[in-house]
Amino acid sequence: MSNTIYIDPCAIAPAEIGKAVAVLRNGGIVAFPTETFYGLAADAANARALDRIFAIKGRSFNNPIALIISREDELAPLTDHVPAASRTLMAAFWPGPLTLVFKASPAVGPLLTAGTGKIGTRISSHPVACSLAAALGRPITATSANLSGGTECTTAEEVKRQLAGARITVIDGGPTPGGRGSTLLDVTVTPPALLREGAIDGGAIRAALGKSDPP
Secondary structure, three states: OEEEEOOOOOOHHHHHHHHEEEEHHHOOEEEEEOOOOOOEEEOOOOOHHHHHHHHHHHHOOOOOOOOEOHHHHHHHHHHHOOOOHHHHHHHHHHOOOEEEEOOOOOOOHHHOOOOEEEEEEEEEEOOHHHHHHHHOOOOOOOOOOOOOOOOOOOOHHHHHHHOOOOOEEEOOOOOOOOOOOOOOEEOOOOOEEEEOOOOOOOHHHHHHHOOOOOO
């Protein structure tokens, strides 16, 4: 069973965001709109909440979970190294659907990294997603709000149908664009490696880096 919070992305009410943040601080899970699909947010610092994400989705613990932050300075607890190439890409594509994979700091738990030693992070361009992370003051998870292997959701109603048995709070912020998910780029290697081409294509990334070769 889910509870619903209605938020207009064009006129975000702090009180409504506050309700969702209270859920996160209490270890709950919140479905929220992003610039691609609906995602599932947990407080990334709460291991029990992360366990719930895996249980709700039926997700393998071998799959890492990416994060959404609200400001670049929030990278500091997540990684000890921000390569120059990543700063170029952040300037070009953040906020937006580009998830950069950094070397994770020791403070980042294995539930997020799946033992890879790496953590994916982005700043979302969706006002609800960014406001949620900002109001919490810590990173939130950005995994898609669907069963593992299921269809990604572009509306709150789709989330409720697919995750009907889960106890979550759903932010209904209207439909999301859908299409392709965020592009996933590993910046722990040189040159950066394109792990998944999504809403931002490889050509745009190469152009931003001033390169003619892949990723």
